[in-house]
Amino acid sequence: GRKCGRDFSLDQLSEEFDAVLVAVGLQKARMLPIPGVEAEGVLSGLDFLIEVGTTHGVVMGKKAVVIGGGCVETHGETLCKVVKGGKAIVLGGGCVATDVARALVRIHKCKEVHLVCLEAAKGCRPDNLKEEMPAWVGDVEESLEEGIIFNTSWGPKRVIVENGRTKGLEVIKVKSVYDAQGRFSPVYIPGTERVIEVSNILLSIGQSPDMSFLDGSAGFELDQRKMLKIDPLALSTSKLGVFACGDILQPGLIINAVASGQFAAQSIHKY
Numbered sequence: 194g195r196k197c198g199r200d201f202s203l204d205q206l207s208e209e210f211d212a213v214l215v216a217v218g219l220q221k222a223r224m225l226p227i228p229g230v231e232a233e234g235v236l237s238g239l240d241f242l243i244e245v246g247t248t249h250g251v252v253m254g255k256k257a258v259v260i261g262g263g264c265v266e267t268h269g270e271t272l273c274k275v276v277k278g279g280k281a282i283v284l285g286g287g288c289v290a291t292d293v294a295r296a297l298v299r300i301h302k303c304k305e306v307h308l309v310c311l312e313a314a315k316g317c318r319p320d321n322l323k324e325e326m327p328a329w330v331g332d333v334e335e336s337l338e339e340g341i342i343f344n345t346s347w348g349p350k351r352v353i354v355e356n357g358r359t360k361g362l363e364v365i366k367v368k369s370v371y372d373a374q375g376r377f378s379p380v381y382i383p384g385t386e387r388v389i390e391v392s393n394i395l396l397s398i399g400q401s402p403d404m405s406f407l408d409g410s411a412g413f414e415l416d417q418r419k420m421l422k423i424d425p426l427a428l429s430t431s432k433l434g435v436f437a438c439g440d441i442l443q444p445g446l447i448i449n450a451v452a453s454g455q456f457a458a459q460s461i462h463k464y
Contacts, residue, residue: 196406197406198405198406198407198408198409198410199405199408202408202409202410203215203406203407203409203410203413203432203435204409204410204411204412207432207433207434207435210434211434212434212435212436212461212464213434213435213436214435214436214437214438214457214458214461215406215421215430215435215436215437215438215441216437216438216439216441216454216457217402217403217406217439217441218402218439218440218441218450219400219401219402219440219441219444220239220400220402220403221239221400221401221402221403222237222238222239222240222396222397222398222399222400222401223396223398223399223400223401224237224396225260225349225396225398227349227350227351227352228351228352229351229352229353229354229359230352230396232352232354232357232358232359233357233358233359234254234358234359234392234393234394235352235359235393235394235395235396236393236394236395236396237395237396237397238259238261238289238290238292238293238395238396238397239289239397239400241293241296241395242289242292242293242296245296245300253297253303253392253393254303254391254392254393255302255303255304255305255392256303256304256305256306256390256391256392256393257294257297257303257305257306257307257391257392257393257394257395258306258307258308258309258362258389258391258393258394258395259290259293259294259297259306259307259308259309259394259395259397260290260308260309260310260349260362260394260395260396260397260398261289261290261308261309261310261396261397261398261399289397289400290308290310290397291308291329291332291333291335291336291341292332293395293397294306294308294336294341295335295336295339295341297393297395298339298340298341299339303393305342305391306340306341306342307341307342307343307344307389307391308336308341308342308343308344309344309347309348309349309362309364309389310326310344310345310347311346311347311348311367311370311379312325312326312327312345312346312367312370313325313326313345313346313367314326314343314345314346321369321371323370323371323375326345344364344389346366346367347364347365347366347367348364348365348366348367348379348381349362349363349364350363350364350365350381350386351363352394353388353390358392359391359392359393359394360390360391360392361388361389361390361391362388362389362391362394363386363387363388364386364387364388364389365381365382365383365385365386366381366382366385367379367380367381367382368380368381368382399444400440400444401420402420402421402441404419404420410432412431412432413430413431413432413435414430414431420441421437421441423437423441423442425442427460428442428453428456428457428460429460429464434464436457436460436461436464437457438450438453438454438456438457439453439454
């Protein structure tokens with residue numbers, strides 16, 4: 194019942210113990226800096242899943258849109274069917290985003306659930322594989338079976354708000370997601386805007402750590418992501434005797450977190 198950064202500090206733990214392991218994960222959802230995102234009806238997919246897992250979820254309308262495509266594809270399948278108008282029926286999908294979308298259908302009986310992501314459907318841009326939706330094929334196949342509507346190569350532009358309440362999401366067609374150097378730098382096509390009318394918008398565009406555990410402590414270096422700077426081999430932080438493991442190193446699969454815990458334990462033992 195005591196919280197690090199409030200009731201005690203990492204510095205205090207370092208004085209009391211020979212080594213300290215930070216395994217706090219990524220508990221905060223990333224939000225989008227677009228107009229209207231503060232409106233009622235907009236929330237994070239992560240918070241929604243926490244509510245679903247601990248209670249019965251939050252009250253939803255009958256139409257919802259999920260923003261995000263999530264996760265890294267490791268299978269390498271190319272599954273994309275192109276239909277008239279250049280739109281794609283995606284058979285490759287996301288993790289958190291598809292979890293959220295399917296929970297909306299199952300638990301809240303939403304009649305219409307859209308998933309919006311910047312990347313193209315897998316196989317639609319063979320000249321630039323990096324711009325494919327980073328997805329797990331199985332998740333999306335099952336999402337399609339449950340009626341999820343995929344909107345790939347579309348980017349969120351603004352939330353349509355009426356009387357403080359979400360009424361829809363304006364999206365714009367994506368020309369490219371990465372620049373010539375492979376850096377994330379989306380380019381949109383002017384004049385292609387359209388509105389998806391929905392009552393709820395859930396953001397599943399990534400997670401970040403709650404860094405409040407560092408309050409009251411000194412000597413910790415942060416990287417460009419404003420996360421703990423960690424030696425990739427020793428899994429040690431910039432403070433002697435403090436190590437880290439899990440998603441705070443690099444978001445990934447459960448087994449990656451398990452493996453990093455094993456490596457951290459070995460490093461602590463050697464230290």
